Amino acid sequence: MIMDASRPLLQGKGITKRFGGLTALSGVDFHVERGEILGLIGPNGSGKTTLFNVISGLLRPEEGRLSFHGRDITNLAPHKRARLGIGRTFQIVRPLATMTVAQNVATAVLYGREGIAGFREAEERAHYILSFTGLSEKADRLPSELGLGERKRLEIARALALHPEIILLDEVFAGLNPAEISQAIDLTFRIKEAFGATIFMIEHVMKAVMGTCSRIIVLNFGTKIAEGSPREVASHPEVISAYLGAAYAGN
Numbered sequence: 001m002i003m004d005a006s007r008p009l010l011q012g013k014g015i016t017k018r019f020g021g022l023t024a025l026s027g028v029d030f031h032v033e034r035g036e037i038l039g040l041i042g043p044n045g046s047g048k049t050t051l052f053n054v055i056s057g058l059l060r061p062e063e064g065r066l067s068f069h070g071r072d073i074t075n076l077a078p079h080k081r082a083r084l085g086i087g088r089t090f091q092i093v094r095p096l097a098t099m100t101v102a103q104n105v106a107t108a109v110l111y112g113r114e115g116i117a118g119f120r121e122a123e124e125r126a127h128y129i130l131s132f133t134g135l136s137e138k139a140d141r142l143p144s145e146l147g148l149g150e151r152k153r154l155e156i157a158r159a160l161a162l163h164p165e166i167i168l169l170d171e172v173f174a175g176l177n178p179a180e181i182s183q184a185i186d187l188t189f190r191i192k193e194a195f196g197a198t199i200f201m202i203e204h205v206m207k208a209v210m211g212t213c214s215r216i217i218v219l220n221f222g223t224k225i226a227e228g229s230p231r232e233v234a235s236h237p238e239v240i241s242a243y244l245g246a247a248y249a250g251n
Contacts, residue, residue, distance in 0.1 A: 087164030
């Protein structure tokens with residue numbers, strides 16, 4: 001794919017998604033710049049995961065257009081988006097339950113952008129990624145044998161196995177204790193540096209959002225209500241009212 005550095009890496013214009021009579025997303029405009037860590041926050045049911053599902057191709061919008069490197073991908077199948085360089089995690093982790101941790105990651109490698117077709121080479125790449133995410137010692141375990149924090153890291157490892165240009169992280173900090181949150185924040189920055197990946201993350205853990213993101217988008221009832229730096233968003237009256245609350249904003 002020919003890259004145009006003057007364009008955003010990923011862009012959505014007028015994204016609208018309906019489920020029957022419910023409008024989950026209403027005319028949402030957004031863009032993601034190369035190399036940034038962009039946050040997406042908002043109350044439960046505000047449309048955050050729906051937007052990620054539209055970006056990754058699991059859902060198609062009724063209105064609006066998506067582009068990646070300036071190419072229209074609105075109607076492109078999910079596996080083709082993955083091949084282009086769009087990877088993601090899921091809020092509810094979805095490993096291949098009967099495969100080991102290493103086999104889960106190696107399988108993802110085979111569907112990635114690196115063109116690896118042999119399983120032996122895929123396993124070698126998988127073990128590098130498991131080492132990077134701190135899961136080497138659990139390589140031969142089944143996903144059911146992992147703790148919550150480890151299952152979250154496996155989800156990240158599977159996404160990294162695609163060698164994505166952009167990775168969509170859907171609440172990877174949810175349910176973690178303070179020590180695990182700090183480790184996950186460190187891992188987020190290391191992903192950006194080591195893999196050169198752009199990161200777009202949904203998160204409710206505000207310590208993680210404020211500590212990692214250079215820019216934040218806020219959704220409420222499927223509409224974008226704010227966008228800006230963490231400081232700008234935290235002091236935005238509509239965001240305080242809809243999501244953060246005056247006590248948090250004051251801090």
